[in-house]
């Protein structure tokens with residue numbers, strides 16, 4: 193690992209430009225609002241104390257102020273003040289994982305995630321995913337495995353010659369399910385036993401493309417716990433990938449489509465099984481803050497959002513689990529922990545499984561390096577974080593590691609493979625492990 197910052201005294205602050213407000217600057221210029229005006233107050237909230245530095249994975253590994261939250265905020269403010277060219281931000285902002293580990297530790301409550309999204313929206317080329325293409329890819333991967341092409345590709349060594357480490361990522365993609373197992377939008381699944389409420393489930397785009405079996409098990413678990421589950425018709429991608437890539441306009445459009453679809457479901461709670469998607473749903477009020485009607489609807493919408501583990505613990509009927517003789521550890525998803533504040537509930541559910549020994553892994557709250565497309569764009573930094581995570585995993589002696597976000601799950605599977613732990617340790621979504629040992633899982637059509 194590179195330089196280890198932190199300790200009782202945070203490093204000295206970056207020198208910042210002269211202070212002022214976005215309004216001052218706009219009126220001084222007499223023209224349109226300056227760039228980044230929407231987060232200028234947030235930039236001003238940073239008091240440069242440096243408490244966020246030890247929490248930041250990129251600062252820990254790269255050891256440079258420009259790759260710390262405080263340094264990034266200083267650079268963004270300098271650009272907003274016209275003292276620095278926007279290009280100077282490219283590398284520091286692109287290297288940011290967006291994990292938001294800097295937020296819970298900030299005494300000033302700086303909403304760094306909002307600064308990051310606004311900066312990306314202003315300064316970066318937009319690279320956004322295509323939901324239909326993702327689903328098509330998911331189906332294609334299933335056929336690829338089913339037809340034996342995967343074995344052939346491995347035997348011929350062709351995967352090792354793929355560009356951009358794609359061969360390594362390919363090997364981490366497991367547990368493919370046939371496209372016919374996808375649950376249709378508009379479907380309603382009844383509760384087992386006495387009904388405790390009606391749940392609208394967000395299937396997501398990456399999860400539905402690559403891990404739709406996990407979605408199916410999520411619905412089964414919710415039904416087993418006494419919820420009627422509906423898959424709202426017209427639901428779409430949560431918009432997190434668009435927002436993180438700087439495409440705020442598309443993120444807002446998707447948010448409105450989801451709000452309308454989920455409102456029409458008549459559900460008590462809106463549930464996600466993906467830490468990043470759930471975090472984005474909870475951020476809809478911020479995303480739609482400049483449109484009063486939509487903002488009011490987004491506030492009501494966000495108040496109903498729950499992570500699946502959170503809902504099961506708070507309102508679910510006790511699930512009948514058979515014994516599992518295994519040592520298990522849990523990796524926090526950054527957005528589930530730092531944005532949704534869900535930490536205890538997945539652990540509480542795992543502890544309910546008889547015979548399961550839950551052990552805490554050192555730095556389980558640190559980013560695994562997945563961070564959307566980060567592992568593709570910054571492979572070396574991502575793998576540094578991942579390999580360190582695998583060293584911690586090895587020390588727990590666990591044979592199963594669970595997590596609550598599809599991207600983290602795929603990254604952990606890649607890490608297990610890189611660490612030579614295949615066959616000895618497996619990574620699962622927490623929902624999949626719980627479904628595996630649940631004795632009353634209803635059958636779905």
Ligand code: SF4
Nearest residue numbers: 238239241242244298
């Ligand atoms: S972001 Fe928060 S913790 Fe970090 S330097 Fe600014 S005020 Fe301090």
Ligand code: SF4
Nearest residue numbers: 248288289291292294
């Ligand atoms: S979001 Fe994560 S990587 Fe980015 S500045 Fe904050 S702690 Fe560092």
